Amino acid sequence: MRTWILSIACVFVFAAAPRSEARTIVHAGHLIDGVSKSARDRVTIVIDAGKIVEVSDGFVAAGSGDEVIDLADQTVLPGLMDIWP
Numbered sequence: 001m002r003t004w005i006l007s008i009a010c011v012f013v014f015a016a017a018p019r020s021e022a023r024t025i026v027h028a029g030h031l032i033d034g035v036s037k038s039a040r041d042r043v044t045i046v047i048d049a050g051k052i053v054e055v056s057d058g059f060v061a062a063g064s065g066d067e068v069i070d071l072a073d074q075t076v077l078p079g080l081m082d083i084w085p
Contacts, residue, residue: 022065023048028076031055045078052078 024047031043033055046054062068 021049022067023053023063024067024069025060025062026069026076027059027072028074029072030075032075032077039075042072043076045076 026045028043028045030039030041032039042058044056044060045052
């Protein structure tokens with residue numbers, strides 16, 4: 001019984017531990033955000049744990065271990081894929 005309780009406790013501890021995932025940095029040539037009247041040019045989108053956490057003007061340098069997606073010659077529409085059936 002004690003081993004079973006200890007096993008369950010370990011599962012909860014490991015499940016609650018923060019994940020150390022690298023961020024994804026997207027360098028977008030143009031961004032259509034649905035808020036601005038025109039597309040924004042040369043924008044960096046920072047994605048952390050699957051969510052957009054920051055949008056900055058210019059191409060921001062990535063940190064150590066971050067994944068960089070270079071879309072400097074593309075137009076990006078974040079969230080558009082979420083509406084497809």
